[in-house]
Amino acid sequence: xxxxxxxxxxxxxxxxxxxxxxxxxxxxxxxxxxxxxxxxxxxxxxxxxxxxxxxxxxxxxxxxxxxxxxxxxxxxxxxxxxxxxxxxxxxxxxxxxxxxxxxxxxxxxxxxxxxxxxxxxxxxxxxxxxxxxxxxxxxxxxxxxxxxxxxxxxxxxxxxxxxxxxxxxxxxxxxxxxxxxxxxxxxxxxxxxxxxxxxxxxxxxxxxxxxxxxxxxxxxxxxxxxxxxxxxxxxxxxxxxxxxxxxxxxxxxxxxxxxxxxxxxxxxxxxxxxxxxxxxxxxxxxxxxxxxxxxxxxxxxxxxxxxxxxxxxxxxxxxxxxxxxxxxxxxxxxxxxxxxxxxxxxxxxxxxxxxxxxxxxxxxxxxxxxxxxxxxxxxxxxxxxxxxxxxxxxxxxxxxxxxxxxxxxxxxxxxxxxxxxxxxxxxxxxxxxxxxxxxxxxxxxxxxxxxxxxxxxxxxxxxxxxxxxxxxxx
Amino acid sequence: xxxxxxxxxxxxxxxxxxxxxxxxxxxxxxxxxxxxxxxxxxxxxxxxxxxxxxxxxxxxxxxxxxxxxxxxxxxxxxxxxxxxxxxxxxxxxxxxxxxxxxxxxxxxxxxxxxxxxxxxxxxxxxxxxxxxxxxxxxxxxxxxxxxxxxxxxxxxxxxxxxxxxxxxxxxxxxxxxxxxxxxxxxxxxxxxxxxxxxxxxxxxxxxxxxxxxxxxxxxxxxxxxxxxxxxxxxxxxxxxxxxxxxxxxxxxxxxxxxxxxxxxxxxxxxxxxxxxxxxxxxxxxxxxxxxxxxxxxxxxxxxxxxxxxxxxxxxxxxxxxxxxxxxxxxxxxxxxxxxxxxxxxxxxxxxxxxxxxxxxxxxxxxxxxxxxxxxxxxxxxxxxxxxxxxxxxxxxxxxxxxxxxxxxxxxxxxxxxxxxxxxxxxxxxxxxxxxxxxxxxxxxxxxxxxxxxxxxxxxxxxxxxxxxxxxxxx
Numbered sequence: 040x041x042x043x044x045x046x047x048x049x050x051x052x053x054x055x056x057x058x059x060x061x062x063x064x065x066x067x068x069x070x071x072x073x074x075x076x077x078x079x080x081x082x083x084x085x086x087x088x089x090x091x092x093x094x095x096x097x098x099x100x101x102x103x104x105x106x107x108x109x110x111x112x113x114x115x116x117x118x119x120x121x122x123x124x125x126x127x128x129x130x131x132x133x134x135x136x137x138x139x140x141x142x143x144x145x146x147x148x149x150x151x152x153x154x155x156x157x158x159x160x161x162x163x164x165x166x167x168x169x170x171x172x173x174x175x176x177x178x179x180x181x182x183x184x185x186x187x188x189x190x191x192x193x194x195x196x197x198x199x200x201x202x203x204x205x206x207x208x209x210x211x212x213x214x215x216x217x218x219x220x221x222x223x224x225x226x227x228x229x230x231x232x233x234x235x236x237x238x239x240x241x242x243x244x245x246x247x248x249x250x251x252x253x254x255x256x257x258x259x260x261x262x263x264x265x266x267x268x269x270x271x272x273x274x275x276x277x278x279x280x281x282x283x284x285x286x287x288x289x290x291x292x293x294x295x296x297x298x299x300x301x302x303x304x305x306x307x308x309x310x311x312x313x314x315x316x317x318x319x320x321x322x323x324x325x326x327x328x329x330x331x332x333x334x335x336x337x338x339x340x341x342x343x344x345x346x347x348x349x350x351x352x353x354x355x356x357x358x359x360x361x362x363x364x365x366x367x368x369x370x371x372x373x374x375x376x377x378x379x380x381x382x383x384x385x386x387x388x389x390x391x392x393x394x395x396x397x398x399x400x401x402x403x404x405x406x407x408x409x410x411x412x413x414x415x416x417x418x419x420x421x422x423x424x425x426x427x428x429x430x431x432x433x434x435x436x437x438x439x440x441x442x443x444x445x446x447x448x449x450x451x452x453x454x455x456x457x458x459x460x461x462x463x464x465x466x467x468x469x470x471x472x473x474x475x476x477x478x479x480x481x482x483x484x485x486x487x488x489x490x491x492x493x494x495x496x497x498x499x500x501x502x503x504x505x506x507x508x509x510x511x512x513x
Numbered sequence: 514x515x516x517x518x519x520x521x522x523x524x525x526x527x528x529x530x531x532x533x534x535x536x537x538x539x540x541x542x543x544x545x546x547x548x549x550x551x552x553x554x555x556x557x558x559x560x561x562x563x564x565x566x567x568x569x570x571x572x573x574x575x576x577x578x579x580x581x582x583x584x585x586x587x588x589x590x591x592x593x594x595x596x597x598x599x600x601x602x603x604x605x606x607x608x609x610x611x612x613x614x615x616x617x618x619x620x621x622x623x624x625x626x627x628x629x630x631x632x633x634x635x636x637x638x639x640x641x642x643x644x645x646x647x648x649x650x651x652x653x654x655x656x657x658x659x660x661x662x663x664x665x666x667x668x669x670x671x672x673x674x675x676x677x678x679x680x681x682x683x684x685x686x687x688x689x690x691x692x693x694x695x696x697x698x699x700x701x702x703x704x705x706x707x708x709x710x711x712x713x714x715x716x717x718x719x720x721x722x723x724x725x726x727x728x729x730x731x732x733x734x735x736x737x738x739x740x741x742x743x744x745x746x747x748x749x750x751x752x753x754x755x756x757x758x759x760x761x762x763x764x765x766x767x768x769x770x771x772x773x774x775x776x777x778x779x780x781x782x783x784x785x786x787x788x789x790x791x792x793x794x795x796x797x798x799x800x801x802x803x804x805x806x807x808x809x810x811x812x813x814x815x816x817x818x819x820x821x822x823x824x825x826x827x828x829x830x831x832x833x834x835x836x837x838x839x840x841x842x843x844x845x846x847x848x849x850x851x852x853x854x855x856x857x858x859x860x861x862x863x864x865x866x867x868x869x870x871x872x873x874x875x876x877x878x879x880x881x882x883x884x885x886x887x888x889x890x891x892x893x894x895x896x897x898x899x900x901x902x903x904x905x906x907x908x909x910x911x912x913x914x915x916x917x918x919x920x921x922x923x924x925x926x927x928x929x930x931x932x933x934x935x936x937x938x939x940x941x942x943x944x945x946x947x948x949x950x951x952x953x954x955x956x957x958x959x960x961x962x963x964x965x966x967x968x969x970x971x972x973x974x975x976x977x978x979x980x981x982x983x984x985x986x987x
């Protein structure tokens with residue numbers, strides 16, 4: 040694999056700045072009203088959830104696959120970086136124009152083209168907001184399972200780019216499990232279809248899943264055929280409180296090793312509980328050092344039975360209060376508090392470093408005690424919460440950008456965290472992706488040969504390296 | 514996409530025959546006892562389920578990833594085609610040495626390396642037989658969902674190569690949904706790992722699923738980390754008999770559009786029922802023109818309720834006898850008869866042409882009436898059965914190789930079948946794959962740009978085109 044230096048060199052190409060000549064040509068392929076070139080307009084496309092700012096030189100609000108193709112052909116000709124962007128809710132800088140160039144916004148491609156309830160499919164454009172699709176599906180009794188916490192604002196296109204997930208992944212899996220086909224535009228402007236409309240299919244390579252999670256580095260998705268699931272008619276939330284993180288982690292491992300998985304298995308550590316005590320009205324016992332939010336879902340006739348099964352399976356780990364299903368209004372309050380954790384943290388520590396490492400569930404207890412040791416050794420406050428049923432924990436390093444000493448500890452802390460995760464057979468990212476933020480670490484996980492292979496696959500799709508440069512690859 | 518003639522030319526390379534010099538070098542990288550070179554030994558590797566014969570020039574029984582790497586490096590040096598092979602149970606010639614060369618058999622790599630029940634994973638070598646894995650899992654209460662009808666003899670490696678499935682796919686999905694990581698050897702001998710041991714992960718491109726279904730044309734899988742599911746404690750079979758194919762097809766569509774999917778939704782047409790009447794002891798009403806085998810699975814406490822829900826959902830389509838769950842001994846007999854259909858057909862019509870087309874479930878009725886029209890127009894007896902819940906029907910053209918007229922009708926019949934399937938938004942193959950058998954048709958489904966892209970991805974993995982040549986690509 041070391042004979043392909045030539046093919047890799049294309050990824051290092053230097054780009055051209057956006058010129059008047061380029062803008063003139065651009066105005067011939069899209070309506071001038073679709074081009075945002077003044078700084079105030081572009082500023083809205085300079086940010087995502089990382090807090091990093093990267094001002095694009097131009098934003099284009101594309102309206103069709105054909106327009107995407109024209110724009111990509113032009114960018115290839117002028118060597119302009121293209122940054123596909125949905126709602127900009129990502130956590131790793133995936134939608135930021137870190138090499139300048141053009142942000143290709145899909146916000147106007149927001150049509151739900153078809154809901155085919157009989158085949159349990161929805162055909163959508165990439166700019167459809169996840170939550171809007173769920174709303175549109177209500178009447179059909181179906182839903183699309185990927186449920187990132189940004190569901191009310193993030194787009195399906197962004198979900199596809201990052202292979203998003205949320206609490207429901209513990210039962211339903213992630214974005215890659217919930218689609219059957221794509222239409223995508225390659226860097227050279229060719230429009231391809233992958234997959235189709237059937238729940239099975241093995242004709243040719245699985246380009247559908249090669250594109251999912253590729254973070255806009257291979258192609259621009261312009262249409263997706265999504266698989267839908269029947270929406271459970273009832274849910275029950277079970278709140279289990281523990282005096283130690285270890286007890287909670289072991290309860291999760293037991294829960295996942297036996298019987299049917301709940302529809303959510305969320306974990307909150309002691310520091311998260313302190314935040315909730317301060318910032319919400321949820322009442323949490325004083326001795327509580329960890330909490331699990333366990334949700335079951337199904338027919339009204341069987342959720343109670345599912346809930347009792349969950350309670351039985353965790354009983355041996357001695358929760359410190361009677362564990363029982365909470366009322367639906369209390370459940371709403373608890374979920375709202377859980378979802379408020381990220382925004383609260385962002386307010387308290389705008390420069391927090393938010394990782395989403397994942398380990399096999401059986402290693403959860405080791406992960407959390409290891410993370411606590413890192414925080415203690417390096418004197419960094421850490422808050423852990425997340426999708427414990429998948430072993431996927433959001434580790435938040437709460438740093439103060441004014442404090443040079445603590446800022447100097449971030450790199451050693453991340454190094455130790457990622458080494459720990461890989462030692463535990465885990466992965467650096469469960470659902471946020473690599474983006475700009477983790478690219479320097481991915482060779483630790485993938486190894487050199489695999490990374491080299493992935494660069495060469497990238498070069499097949501995008502020989503000039505214009506598609507979202509600076510993302511994924513170190 | 515038309516500027517890459519160079520990259521494609523490598524796929525047309527002519528290969529070298531296996532020489533004494535090659536065999537001498539081969540005997541330095543594997544033990545001589547692992548090399549089968551006399552014709553009688555090689556004959557066993559010349560066949561699969563298609564009835565086509567293609568004698569390899571040599572068979573190597575590899576025992577480790579390192580040996581696979583050495584063999585591939587050697588084959589690259591000598592320009593020898595490599596045909597990875599599991600148990601040879603495939604239906605499309607995927608494991609046949611149609612360009613001569615070397616069959617790389619994984620039959621000795623048959624270790625179950627680890628069953629990690631806590632993480633619901635099994636780590637296996639590719640030569641492990643699917644049924645042997647299921648046996649080994651019994652004590653854990655878990656199983657691996659892919660269930661092709663050849664499960665007792667086919668290997669996991671073959672299942673991965675073809676993205677196999679069976680009746681259970683209607684609830685559980687296909688092979689690509691049931692693994693988290695692979696170890697694979699590339700044509701240049703580099704050994705890569707894809708994915709890992711976690712149920713989520715988005716670091717880099719999804720090479721795991723790029724390899725699944727790639728039919729040995731990209732790499733040789735030497736280890737797989739499989740996801741496991743809890744084995745349902747109880748099952749119920751519901752037999753529903755209809756006076757028309759249309760009634761049965763509509764019942765399937767209704768069943769799949771509402772509520773939870775059963776664990777199997779199998780369809781048998783009138784001709785299949787006639788075969789069963791002749792060849793099994795299953796009693797089938799005289800007026801029956803179509804039958805559905807509907808299975809539900811779950812806890813003992815809820816299968817009865819699931820069964821009643823299924824019966825309610827299909828009642829409006831007027832099955833011709835009282836539809837009710839059958840006893841477990843009757844269920845065994847019915848399933849045995851269903852699984853015997855393929856072998857019976859093979860005995861009756863050894864040169865039958867067996868397709869496994871798939872359409873959206875809502876189009877099932879149109880598919881089957883269209884297939885019947887093709888048979889009537891071209892005077893070819895046809896038998897249809899299969900996994901109706903996925904819209905995946907095995908269309909069997911029963912041809913007599915002695916009958917020149919009927920043999921001349923096969924090509925027009927396949928042309929019409931595939932055109933019909935694509936018109937109904939379907940795919941040429943649900944689970945058998947492309948292999949040698951469907952390669953001339955796949956451009957109809959994929960389109961030229963996608964096919965070109967796939968050839969270029971193939972060239973990244975295998976620049977000299979030695980990996981399973983003559984498969985997938987026309």
